[in-house]
Amino acid sequence: MYRKMYKKMCDRKPIFCVVPPYMLDAIARNGTPQQRTAALRTKAVDNTFRALRVATQPTRFAPGRSALPAPLAPALKRRSIYTAGNTQNLPGTLVRAEGQVQVQDVVVNEAYDGLGATFDFFQEIFGRNSIDDSGLPLDATVHFGNEYNNAFWNSAQMVFGDGDGVIFNRFTIALDVIGHELAHGVTEDESQLQYFNQSGALNESMSDVFGSLIKQFVKHQTASQADWLIGEGLLAPAISGVALRSMKDPGSAFDDPMLGKDPQPKHIKDFVNTFEDNGGVHINSGIPNHAFYQVATKLGGNAWEKAGRIWYETLRDARVRPNTGFKRFAHITYDVAGRLFNLNGQERAAVRDGWAAVGISV
Amino acid sequence: MQIKFTQEGGVGYFPVLSKPVTIEVDSLEQGEAEELKRLVESAHFFELPANVGTPPPPGAADYQHYTITIEEGGRSHSVRVSVPVKDDAVQNLVSAMQKQVKAARAAEIRSRAKPTADKKNP
Numbered sequence: 001m002y003r004k005m006y007k008k009m010c011d012r013k014p015i016f017c018v019v020p021p022y023m024l025d026a027i028a029r030n031g032t033p034q035q036r037t038a039a040l041r042t043k044a045v046d047n048t049f050r051a052l053r054v055a056t057q058p059t060r061f062a063p064g065r066s067a068l069p070a071p072l073a074p075a076l077k078r079r080s081i082y083t084a085g086n087t088q089n090l091p092g093t094l095v096r097a098e099g100q101v102q103v104q105d106v107v108v109n110e111a112y113d114g115l116g117a118t119f120d121f122f123q124e125i126f127g128r129n130s131i132d133d134s135g136l137p138l139d140a141t142v143h144f145g146n147e148y149n150n151a152f153w154n155s156a157q158m159v160f161g162d163g164d165g166v167i168f169n170r171f172t173i174a175l176d177v178i179g180h181e182l183a184h185g186v187t188e189d190e191s192q193l194q195y196f197n198q199s200g201a202l203n204e205s206m207s208d209v210f211g212s213l214i215k216q217f218v219k220h221q222t223a224s225q226a227d228w229l230i231g232e233g234l235l236a237p238a239i240s241g242v243a244l245r246s247m248k249d250p251g252s253a254f255d256d257p258m259l260g261k262d263p264q265p266k267h268i269k270d271f272v273n274t275f276e277d278n279g280g281v282h283i284n285s286g287i288p289n290h291a292f293y294q295v296a297t298k299l300g301g302n303a304w305e306k307a308g309r310i311w312y313e314t315l316r317d318a319r320v321r322p323n324t325g326f327k328r329f330a331h332i333t334y335d336v337a338g339r340l341f342n343l344n345g346q347e348r349a350a351v352r353d354g355w356a357a358v359g360i361s362v
Numbered sequence: 363m364q365i366k367f368t369q370e371g372g373v374g375y376f377p378v379l380s381k382p383v384t385i386e387v388d389s390l391e392q393g394e395a396e397e398l399k400r401l402v403e404s405a406h407f408f409e410l411p412a413n414v415g416t417p418p419p420p421g422a423a424d425y426q427h428y429t430i431t432i433e434e435g436g437r438s439h440s441v442r443v444s445v446p447v448k449d450d451a452v453q454n455l456v457s458a459m460q461k462q463v464k465a466a467r468a469a470e471i472r473s474r475a476k477p478t479a480d481k482k483n484p
Contacts (some may be wrong), residue, residue, distance in 0.1 A: 058453060088446035088453060134425040145445070150372045154444075155421035159446075166464070167379075178374065180426065188421035195423055203423065231374070257471040260377030284374040 075129040078137035078224070079115045084144040084159075091157060092141050107172050111140045111160060114178030121214045123180070126302050126312050131185035134246030138182070142172060147357050151177055153184040165238055167258055174231045175218060177244075178210035191320045198325035200281035206290035209311055212247060213304045215354065223296040223303040247293040266290040268359035272298070287358050288326060295333075295354030299347060306347055310337045330355040334362040363387040363399060363434040367459045371426040382429075383463045390462075401458050407432055407453040408439045412450055415444035428456055 001016035008147035028203030077098060083105075084092035095108050102109050115138045122128040130136040139157035148161025158181040160171040171177060184207050187193055193203040208230050208355075214228045231244035241254025241262070250264035265271060274280045290305065292311060313335045314320060324332075334351050341347035355362050368382040387395050407430075416423040427444040447453045 088448065090446060148445075150424065150426050150445070152373065152424035152426070153422055154416075154425075155419045164464075171373070180373070184421075184423040192421065195418075207423070254376075257474070258378060258467065260379075263375060263377055276370060276380055277375045278371070280375070282373070 003087045012326070014342060017195065019239065030310070050321050052064070060103065072314060075119075075123045077119045077130075078114060079119075079136070080137065080139045081111045081115075082139065082141045083108070084141050086143050086146050086162070088145050090141055090144075090154070091139055095142075102239055105142075107142045107160070107170055110170075110172035111142050111158075114172065115140055115158075115182070117175060118179045118182045118214055121210075121217050125213075125217065125308065131182060132189045134237055138187075140178075153181045155185075155188060160181060163234075163236070165236055167239060169234055169236055171234065172294075173233045174243075176208075176211035176215040176229075177234065178211075179214035180207040180230065183207040183210035186210065187315060190315050191324070192322045193324065194319070194322045195278055196283060197279035197281075198284065199323050200278050201284040202326065202329055204281045204285035204287055205292070207247060208247060208285060208289050209292050209308070216302070217304055223307070224300065224304075226303065228293055235259075235263050242347070245256055245282075245286065245289065247289040248304060250290050251314055264289075265311070287360075291358045291360065293352045293354075294357045295350050298350040298353060307350075309340060310347065310351060317343070326360055327335050330362050332362045363395075363432065364411070364435075365398070366400075366429075366431040367463050367479060368429040369426065369460075369463075370429070371424070373424045378467065383466050385459070385462050385466065394462075397431075398458055401451070401455040402432060404447070405439065405455045407455065408437065409451070410439070410441045412440065413442050413444065414449065415426070415442075417444045426458075430456075430459065445453045 079098045080094055081096040082092035083095050096103050096112050142160045144159045144161050149158045149168045150163055163169045167289050187203050187206045193199045195203055228248035229243035229246050235241045240256040245264060246253045252268040252291045255261040260357040263283050266286050267285055272280045272283045277283055296307035299306045301332040310333055314336045317332050319332050337348040337351040352362050365385045366382055369379055387398050429442050429444055431440040442455060
């Protein structure tokens with residue numbers, strides 16, 4: 001229908017296809033009678049387009065966001081990196097703003113580049129304008145706390161500790177961890193998956209999926225070339241382990257007396273019921289993480305092109321509710337794969353088989 | 363004085379880091395014990411509310427919090443401390459405890475590793 005209408009409109013006056021509505025108004029007011037007629041006709045079609053775009057939008061809008069499509073302004077990165085100077089005051093002192101040259105401090109530059117890579121990934125691959133799809137400026141604070149062993153998203157910005165150097169290195173060292181934190185913002189904006197039990201594990205898994213895809217995108221890696229590790233380089237040299245998590249083989253990322261053994265399951269039969277970790281959000285995320293890995297490697301090529309697209313559109317799907325669990329989420333990915341690609345296509349079959357590998361049937 | 367310290371949350375789940383650690387303050391070296399007691403006092407620990415720090419706002423993720431329980435002379439008090447902590451005295455107490463927790467874990471690992479080492483070199 002779009003194409004037909006577009007053709008009809010452009011058969012008349014191609015120039016009006018790119019003329020913004022306010023200029024059409026001016027032409028309608030001040031132009032010759034013929035120009036006036038053409039401008040008004042174009043505007044009528046254009047309004048129909050807008051109405052259609054809103055009506056057929058598959059997603060629901062986050063509270064507080066306009067129900068109208070975002071203006072088609074070019075997506076602009078607006079990064080600000082602050083330092084907390086080893087205190088716990090947020091956001092701290094601005095040390096590098098958008099467009100400013102590199103500074104001496106590697107941590108600041110890693111955060112700046114990581115935010116940039118994350119922004120570019122969402123923009124280039126999914127056409128998303130920042131975390132909220134409305135150009136939200138990206139803020140991060142580094143050197144938070146003293147030897148602080150963590151990174152987190154506080155619902156407005158990212159925060160990175162330096163690590164103690166004994167168990168953890170600096171948290172900006174891993175690009176996928178930066179992507180992970182920002183992706184929490186995307187999830188919050190699109191589906192508000194509650195941060196406990198299965199919906200929380202899905203929230204965590206979305207962050208791992210996008211974090212890993214951002215790393216693969218920057219490294220130009222296909223699904224088979226990628227290591228599928230989350231937070232490689234983050235564990236200090238003396239620790240026996242390769243990363244925080246493995247999407248390829250959940251449960252294998254570390255085994256060290258200082259940390260214990262990686263507790264992630266990769267099959268629903270090993271689901272961990274616990275009150276710790278918000279009901280095991282960083283534990284049971286291994287299950288949907290591994291399902292994504294299975295789907296991406298079955299499809300081959302760049303994981304962000306098909307598997308990533310399916311997961312992203314699922315996150316934006318109105319049927320994903322704040323309390324959605326694994327089974328419902330899996331069903332929606334299967335449905336979305338059919339909608340995006342082909343009902344009988346290999347994409348949908350790969351999604352079905354990927355979930356089957358972790359014991360979830362769709 | 364006995365202090366029980368538990369750390370929860372963060373960007374990953376690590377079984378050992380999540381285990382509660384109990385510090386018998388009076389069995390520490392005298393200087394360390396005095397320093398800890400001083401920090402407990404300057405944080406006004408027994409007068410603190412049950413929750414201090416910044417609880418995670420909706421949509422936040424990977425937040426950490428600590429639970430500190432101190433028993434002394436028949437009284438006991440528990441406080442949940444959510445990062446970021448604005449109160450410097452509380453933060454200093456947390457840092458000191460983390461140092462003790464790290465030392466206690468290192469000692470435990472050494473004691474577990476020892477028998478194996480002896481077997482290797484009889």
